[in-house]
Amino acid sequence: MLYAILCYHDEETVWSWDKEREASVMKGLGEVQARLAAAGKMGPSARLFPTTSAVTLRKHVEPPLVIDGPFAETKEQLLGLYVLDVADLDEALGAARELAAANPGGAYEIRPLALYNPDPRPAA
Amino acid sequence: MTDAAWIEAALTAARPQAVAALVRYFRDLDLAEEAFQEACLKALQAWPRNGPPRDVRAWLILVGRNAALDGLRRSARHTALPEEAALSDLEDAESALAARLDESHFRDDVLRLLFVCCHPCLPATQQIAMALRIVCGVPMPRIARAFLVSEAAMEQRLTRAKARIAAAEVPFEAPDAEERSERLFAVAAVAYLLFNEGYSAADGAARAELCAEAIRLGRILIRLFPEDPEITGLCALMLLQHARAGARFDAAGDVVLLESQDRAVWDRQMIAEGLALVDKAMRRRRPGPYQIQAAIAALHARAARAEETDWGEIAVLYAALERLQPSPVVTLNRAVAVAKCEGAAAALDLIEPLAERLEGYFHFHGVRGALLLDLGREAEARRAFQKAIGLANSPAEAAHIRARLDALIAKEPKDGEDHHVPVVQ
Numbered sequence: 001m002l003y004a005i006l007c008y009h010d011e012e013t014v015w016s017w018d019k020e021r022e023a024s025v026m027k028g029l030g031e032v033q034a035r036l037a038a039a040g041k042m043g044p045s046a047r048l049f050p051t052t053s054a055v056t057l058r059k060h061v062e063p064p065l066v067i068d069g070p071f072a073e074t075k076e077q078l079l080g081l082y083v084l085d086v087a088d089l090d091e092a093l094g095a096a097r098e099l100a101a102a103n104p105g106g107a108y109e110i111r112p113l114a115l116y117n118p119d120p121r122p123a124a
Numbered sequence: 125m126t127d128a129a130w131i132e133a134a135l136t137a138a139r140p141q142a143v144a145a146l147v148r149y150f151r152d153l154d155l156a157e158e159a160f161q162e163a164c165l166k167a168l169q170a171w172p173r174n175g176p177p178r179d180v181r182a183w184l185i186l187v188g189r190n191a192a193l194d195g196l197r198r199s200a201r202h203t204a205l206p207e208e209a210a211l212s213d214l215e216d217a218e219s220a221l222a223a224r225l226d227e228s229h230f231r232d233d234v235l236r237l238l239f240v241c242c243h244p245c246l247p248a249t250q251q252i253a254m255a256l257r258i259v260c261g262v263p264m265p266r267i268a269r270a271f272l273v274s275e276a277a278m279e280q281r282l283t284r285a286k287a288r289i290a291a292a293e294v295p296f297e298a299p300d301a302e303e304r305s306e307r308l309f310a311v312a313a314v315a316y317l318l319f320n321e322g323y324s325a326a327d328g329a330a331r332a333e334l335c336a337e338a339i340r341l342g343r344i345l346i347r348l349f350p351e352d353p354e355i356t357g358l359c360a361l362m363l364l365q366h367a368r369a370g371a372r373f374d375a376a377g378d379v380v381l382l383e384s385q386d387r388a389v390w391d392r393q394m395i396a397e398g399l400a401l402v403d404k405a406m407r408r409r410r411p412g413p414y415q416i417q418a419a420i421a422a423l424h425a426r427a428a429r430a431e432e433t434d435w436g437e438i439a440v441l442y443a444a445l446e447r448l449q450p451s452p453v454v455t456l457n458r459a460v461a462v463a464k465c466e467g468a469a470a471a472l473d474l475i476e477p478l479a480e481r482l483e484g485y486f487h488f489h490g491v492r493g494a495l496l497l498d499l500g501r502e503a504e505a506r507r508a509f510q511k512a513i514g515l516a517n518s519p520a521e522a523a524h525i526r527a528r529l530d531a532l533i534a535k536e537p538k539d540g541e542d543h544h545v546p547v548v549q
Contacts, residue, residue, distance in 0.1 A: 010134075010137060010180070012137035012138075012343075013133050013134050013136075013137035013138075013180075014133075015340070015343070016133050016136045016137045016340060017133050018336075019332075021129050021133060024129075049396070049397045049400065050343060050397075051347075052343045052346040052347060052350075052356075052359065052401075053397055053400045053401055053404065055404055055407075066407070068350040068351050068356075068404065068408075069347075069350035069351075075179065104127065104130055105130050105134070105176070
């Protein structure tokens, strides 16, 4: 079963981390990811730049409207995501707890994938 | 689990909005700062024990306000400060406050605070110091170190700035739309001054910190004005320049010219964000000086090697910048780009008319010497280099020109080394 872990947090907090803090969180997350990968459970993952770099395409009108900024102004923003290949929700939650221990603060939304298209680009 | 580093980052991030809201409440910078500090102290005590609150900003504002009111011995007329044990969960009070403090409210608060700190009654150095201290919350000793003054002198500078703001009776009201856009550019200019202060700081740690603070301020401004491409351009410019920080100085602490920098050391993540912001700003088709400078920085960032730099496009961009913001230094920069794509003669024609205005400017004589040398006018080149050495701002600059001069005297074939002149605003 494929699950997505969607990472929400206040981006101003996360992007205020100094270099040491950044490096130590990334190291901790890297260790959890390596464990998950070794168990064959780790799919692709991504980190997003702050919403200040976002544009939104509102497609409820024709032609669609491009708006500077994120889709919604919220206290916590989508900062990144993991895709995990796990047996069930319990296992997905377990992985999320491990990641959370390495990077406290904010929230993880755990949602099953309805459709999954692996990267279609030829391998580099 | 709530560790100290996380709490510190959360307090730093919440600071602009929290202090801004407290300023609105108390209409007093000092009182608002003290209230925020009180709230931070309480957070450091309560959060590790009870976990962080759901809304960090609302918690800090509420606790800070109550603490300050307590301090003013007026607490009887207001909500009493909750018991320590209850501090973990201010659910009711917190959500009620959060509901009142919607984003647009925060927006006005932060903007007002920035306007107060960057008020035209203050000289630029005081504006920067105020923005650093009040908005970014950088501790006094670190500000003093960045400005190469004693803590006492910096303290005095800030006290004077606050006195001036009080004397000028700067309104703590939300500025109207017209005043907003007028003064937005003063605030943007302060952010960029702050960045340049960091960019040129001698102390590496202070340098990185000031640049990072300026970028954080830039991101706050983008959130306040997402539709203003110049603000986005400013942020892009700062990111693209700061991306080179690790390559700009050698082991001895001397400046390494752009062309000689090890591009593998450039921060690819900052460059990626900067390039995305340039694209985003350009979509608006309302060019301005920050966007153009960001576009120039983007062309440098996109070149994998110095030889792959698109000098033709850079020359075009400098010409555009010259039209918007005429300055002999911008023309000098254009000439450097023109020399790369059209040759030294065309570039020399561009800069000769600047001789009088840039007589005392190191880079003018350095560039002119290099162009003359390219054209085989060695005696004139030597005189230009000698003038440049006399005007050098650092031993590295002097050494760089000295090397060219020595090569010239030794009549060795030139190594085709490039000159880059940073835009000096």
